[in-house]
Amino acid sequence: MIRRTARLAAAVTVAISSIVVVVAGSAGVSQAAATPAPGPITAPVMGWNSWNRFGCNIDESLIRATADALVSTGLRDSGYTYVNIDDCWMASTRDAQGRLRPDPVRFPGGIAALADYVHARGLKLGIYSSAGTATCQGLPASLDHETVDAQTWASWGIDLLKYDNCNNQGRPAVQRYKAMGDALKATGRHIVYSICNWGLDEPWVFGPDVGGSYWRTTGDISDNWGSVTSLLDQQAGLETFARKGFYNDPDMLEVGNGGLTADENVAHFSLWSLLSSPLLLGNDLRSVSASTLAILRNPDVIAVNQDWGGAQGRRVADAGDQEVWAKPMSDGSVAAVLFNRGGAAATVSTSAAVLGLGGSSSYTVRNLWTGSTSTTAGAIAATVPAHGVTMVRVTRAGTLAAPPASGTLQVSDLPWLASSNGWGPAERDRANGEQAAGDGGTLSVGGTTFAKGIGAHADSAVHVYLGRACRTFTAQVGVDGEVGTNGSVRFAVYGDGRLLGYTAVKTGGQAPTRLTVSTGGYLTLELRVTDARTNGIQYDHADWGAPTLVCGTTGAGSFVSDRTWGTATNGWGPAERDASNGEQPAGDGSALTVGGVTYPKGVGAHAASDVTVPLGGACSRFTAVAGLDAEVGTSSTGVTFSVLGDGVTLWTSPTVTAGAPVALDVSVAGRTNLRLVVGSAGSVDYDHADWADARLIC
Numbered sequence: 001m002i003r004r005t006a007r008l009a010a011a012v013t014v015a016i017s018s019i020v021v022v023v024a025g026s027a028g029v030s031q032a033a034a035t036p037a038p039g040p041i042t043a044p045v046m047g048w049n050s051w052n053r054f055g056c057n058i059d060e061s062l063i064r065a066t067a068d069a070l071v072s073t074g075l076r077d078s079g080y081t082y083v084n085i086d087d088c089w090m091a092s093t094r095d096a097q098g099r100l101r102p103d104p105v106r107f108p109g110g111i112a113a114l115a116d117y118v119h120a121r122g123l124k125l126g127i128y129s130s131a132g133t134a135t136c137q138g139l140p141a142s143l144d145h146e147t148v149d150a151q152t153w154a155s156w157g158i159d160l161l162k163y164d165n166c167n168n169q170g171r172p173a174v175q176r177y178k179a180m181g182d183a184l185k186a187t188g189r190h191i192v193y194s195i196c197n198w199g200l201d202e203p204w205v206f207g208p209d210v211g212g213s214y215w216r217t218t219g220d221i222s223d224n225w226g227s228v229t230s231l232l233d234q235q236a237g238l239e240t241f242a243r244k245g246f247y248n249d250p251d252m253l254e255v256g257n258g259g260l261t262a263d264e265n266v267a268h269f270s271l272w273s274l275l276s277s278p279l280l281l282g283n284d285l286r287s288v289s290a291s292t293l294a295i296l297r298n299p300d301v302i303a304v305n306q307d308w309g310g311a312q313g314r315r316v317a318d319a320g321d322q323e324v325w326a327k328p329m330s331d332g333s334v335a336a337v338l339f340n341r342g343g344a345a346a347t348v349s350t351s352a353a354v355l356g357l358g359g360s361s362s363y364t365v366r367n368l369w370t371g372s373t374s375t376t377a378g379a380i381a382a383t384v385p386a387h388g389v390t391m392v393r394v395t396r397a398g399t400l401a402a403p404p405a406s407g408t409l410q411v412s413d414l415p416w417l418a419s420s421n422g423w424g425p426a427e428r429d430r431a432n433g434e435q436a437a438g439d440g441g442t443l444s445v446g447g448t449t450f451a452k453g454i455g456a457h458a459d460s461a462v463h464v465y466l467g468r469a470c471r472t473f474t475a476q477v478g479v480d481g482e483v484g485t486n487g488s489v490r491f492a493v494y495g496d497g498r499l500l501g502y503t504a505v506k507t508g509g510q511a512p513t514r515l516t517v518s519t520g521g522y523l524t525l526e527l528r529v530t531d532a533r534t535n536g537i538q539y540d541h542a543d544w545g546a547p548t549l550v551c552g553t554t555g556a557g558s559f560v561s562d563r564t565w566g567t568a569t570n571g572w573g574p575a576e577r578d579a580s581n582g583e584q585p586a587g588d589g590s591a592l593t594v595g596g597v598t599y600p601k602g603v604g605a606h607a608a609s610d611v612t613v614p615l616g617g618a619c620s621r622f623t624a625v626a627g628l629d630a631e632v633g634t635s636s637t638g639v640t641f642s643v644l645g646d647g648v649t650l651w652t653s654p655t656v657t658a659g660a661p662v663a664l665d666v667s668v669a670g671r672t673n674l675r676l677v678v679g680s681a682g683s684v685d686y687d688h689a690d691w692a693d694a695r696l697i698c
């Protein structure tokens with residue numbers, strides 16, 4: 001509900017501001033164009049923050065010494081460039097002009113001078129406030145002072161704001177965090193916006209829409225193993241919300257603070273890296289030990305953190321104290337953490353297929369902490385110390401298997417590379433009976449029954465080999481009728497580990513949602529069901545109704561949003577890459593959402609729109625899901641989508657209205673130029689038209 005309200009509110013604001021720009025004329029437009037957006041960042045932020053180790057015991061000499069230490073230890077050159085001052089930097093009152101000022105005892109030289117000092121060393125300076133009347137330590141904070149505070153920080157040369165949630169007066173989070181996001185943006189300075197509201201009010205949904213680059217998902221970390229594992233457990237189910245430039249934040253690092261053993265430090269750092277978390281050091285860098293530095297500077301592990309292969313790391317197997325977490329890398333390999341939570345050394349086993357690979361006759365496995373390399377036919381196992389990890393990067397190294405047959409195929413008829421399931425096995429053509437294979441009833445979602453399909457139980461994953469020969473996947477998904485109105489899950493589909501699309505939360509009793517994705521060029525597909533992060537996995541009987549692949553078109557997949565475009569015209573603002581249309585400057589849209597499914601990739605247009613994509617005769621098919629973005633609710637009178645190749649209309653949709661997207665799969669063989677055209681069916685108001693998951697096979 002929060003999400004819907006926020007999106008509608010955003011749409012209304014945008015529509016009003018559209019009118020303002022038209023009336024204001026060119027002066028208003030050019031000023032907006034000169035203002036850089038506060039985000040996105042290109043990779044998780046790396047740096048240091050004062051809070052974990054020093055609390056309020058900070059001053060300007062500590063900040064200077066830390067900046068010097070970042071340089072002398074080599075940490076800066078490893079990528080740690082932000083020096084972030086947390087709570088307690090400000091004086092207990094504002095100045096006569098209502099501006100925040102630094103504590104005169106702790107920071108007598110002022111923050112601007114500190115920013116100069118830090119910048120001179122190739123570093124950046126971050127600062128802290130709260131979206132409340134006072135910070136968590138009772139000092140002046142920024143609620144209702146957003147504009148003046150943002151301008152003060154910009155004038156000092158601040159590069160990042162961590163914005164806390166204490167003393168918020170019970171006012172709505174979205175409003176409070178948006179006010180600061182807007183104020184930061186209005187300064188014209190690129191200030192990274194870190195949202196710290198402890199995982200309340202779904203910051204993973206509203207964070208990107210208010211200008212945030214990352215958002216805390218939990219309460220505070222503390223320097224002990226129980227805290228680290230408790231925060232880790234709260235990350236499961238949030239993996240779909242991270243995308244390039246926007247990250248979940250499970251809180252800052254405690255590595256080197258003394259409360260964790262050597263193995264626990266390695267585990268904490270490995271897992272946070274795999275989660276694509278910001279890497280914010282929380283220890284005293286003036287006296288950092290060689291062993292702590294060796295952890296923090298491991299280039300192979302940092303590379304896992306900084307790489308965007310299409311999804312953050314996530315738990316792929318959970319056998320009590322032994323867990324496996326995996327993250328796809330952009331080169332097609334997979335980084336994995338074999339994690340032993342137990343109090344004694346144990347063997348943790350998995351396979352290349354469970355990690356999201358599979359289909360190769362052999363794999364190389366590189367240990368990222370020892371540097372050793374081995375070869376396997378698929379099995380991966382290690383003896384892992386108590387509270388420890390083995391972290392590896394696995395790469396396909398052998399001959400690929402033959403692809404599935406051509407034609408329209410049911411996933412329940414195909415061999416599976418691997419499957420895992422919350423209760424009992426994932427069933428073929430039956431619902432999940434929770435125990436033995438075959439003990440479930442007929443697949444049934446919201447009164448619709450399916451003869452073919454998969455009966456899963458969260459958390460569940462089914463891996464299928466595509467051999468780069470299939471172009472679309474579609475299924476009707478939802479919670480099985482056998483659990484009544486119980487159960488709450490999300491369905492997600494991954495291609496070669498990359499997130500392709502995910503549903504809103506589905507609960508018992510709802511009609512099925514049509515989940516369609518483009519699959520061109522992928523070697524593997526993963527059908528995943530996660531608990532909706534509300535009430536555990538009880539009753540989470542999740543059905544993939546008629547999961548269907550269309551196969552027989554071999555080639556490399558290529559997102560339209562990653563290609564060079566020719567001419568592109570659009571009704572409001574530019575047509576956006578991998579975001580909906582925000583109506584104003586480039587990059588102002590939200591996650592593409594059509595028909596209850598959110599897509600990380602695609603084109604966000606606004607009628608009337610016409611985007612040309614040069615193909616050079618090299619591509620065979622174009623696939624996408626075309627629909628009105630959820631952010632406009634039912635306000636649009638409808639749109640039509642057309643695909644043209646070299647001036648010839650190849651496909652035209654009927655009038656598409658809210659909540660009823662259409663999937664398309666069009667031959668573009670031999671065409672030199674693709675044109676994606678959106679027209680209005682009535683008024684152009686609210687015609688936010690998405691070419692979701694728009695993909696070519698070339």
Ligand code: GLA
Pocket residue numbers: 051086087135136137164196219220
């Ligand atoms: C909250 C935040 C912490 C830290 C303190 C400072 O607890 O979650 O990360 O910033 O406030 O008071």
